[in-house]
Each structure stands twice: as C-alpha cells, then as structure tokens.
Amino acid sequence: MTGASGVGKGTLRERWLSGQDVFYSTSWTTRGARPGERDGVDYVFVTPEVFLEKARRNGFLEHAQFVGNHYGTPIEPIEAALARGQDVVLEIEVEGAMQVKDRVGEEAVLVFIMPPSLTELRRRLTGRATETPERIEKRLARARDEIMQAHAFRYVVVNDDLDRAVCELQAVQRAEHARQRPEDEWTDEDRAAMRLAETVRSTALTREDLRRVVES
DSSP: OEEOTTSOHHHHHHHHHTTOOOEEOOOEESSOOOTTOOBTTTBEEOOHHHHHHHHHTTOEEEEEEETTEEEEEEHHHHHHHHHTTOOEEOOOOHHHHHHHHHHHGGGSOOEEEEOSOHHHHHHHHHHHTOSOHHHHHHHHHHHHHHHTTGGGSSEEEETTSHHHHHHHHHHHHHHHHHTTSOGGGOOHHHHHHHHHHHHTBGGGSOHHHHHHHHHO
C-alpha cells in the first residue's frame, strides 16, 4: 500500500491488520524519528552510510528517495514470511511500489490510498506540525504527481471515511485470496468481498476523477 504523506496510511493499516496473522514489513529509513515513533517498530532508523551499503549489496526488495531521505524494504524478512505462508504487507513510496511491481509482477497487489482532496491533505499535513511550510509544499507537489499515477495500481481506496476504507481493504484482501481458488470453492462472503473490491478497482476512476482530486 502506498499514498501521499499525510493521507493516513499508518492509522488505516493498523485498523485493517488488527488481529490478523500477517507480516508487516518494517522499512528502513534515513530520516529522523518523529515524536512517538519507535525504532524497529515504525521504522528502522539508520544512517545514510548504512542504508547505501545495504542497497549496494542488493539487500532491499525496493528502495526510493523521498524529500531528501532514503526508504527501503529489506528483502530477507519478506522471503522468510512468504515461506511461512503469511500475507506480507508493505507500506512504501510510489517509486518503491513500482519497483516491487517490476520485480514480482502480478503477484504484487498494489493499493493506492488517496485523499479526498488536496485541500484536505494540506490540512492533515499542517495539523501534524512535523514539517516546515516548505517541506509541506514539496510533499503536496509530490502528491499531485502520485495521484495522477493511481492507474498504475490495482486498487484505489479513498481515505475520507476510516471505517469504510478499512472495509474496502478487508474486501480486497479476501477477494485476492479467493481468486487463488477454484470458483466453485468461493463462499458467499468471498463473492460479497469480490463485489466490493471491484468498486475500488483503479479502472473505475477516470483521468478527470483524478484531476478533480488534485485541483480540489
């Protein structure tokens, strides 16, 4: 899953995955910890030198630079979790999501979390009070570009109502599992999840829909 900074990915992910036996990959980053963030839980905080050495050794499934900082997903824990049969959830940047898609193809289920409007995104970023006005403007400019790339993702979930967005993510997860089984094994719950998941397919959005979000 990915989306613009401030769109609420962390809160949404925690609600979605609560009580599930899934593997959530903790990304490495070179940025400083924000108030309340814990090393090894929210991120693994490392120096640029340590990060770049791991990248040089091909130790990341994906990595990207965002607003002057590096972010990456270490590959070893991912491979171990998949070998155990667990779902693996990554919360990464758009550039990193495209790297994962290139590397593993259709096995990667890409979900883009979108704000209801850029005005609302600005409000959330400003309210967070962790960024300078200049960095907020950089993040908003990046968000405009990312939103217009939403069709590169399989699903787009608009985070304007937390409960609804969580239900949509749960439906996507169940639907993708169902598709790996013969249709005659699908339950009524599977079929209901697939119907809901179809409503958040990126193909349901037009370029005009995306443009309205970035211009509002």
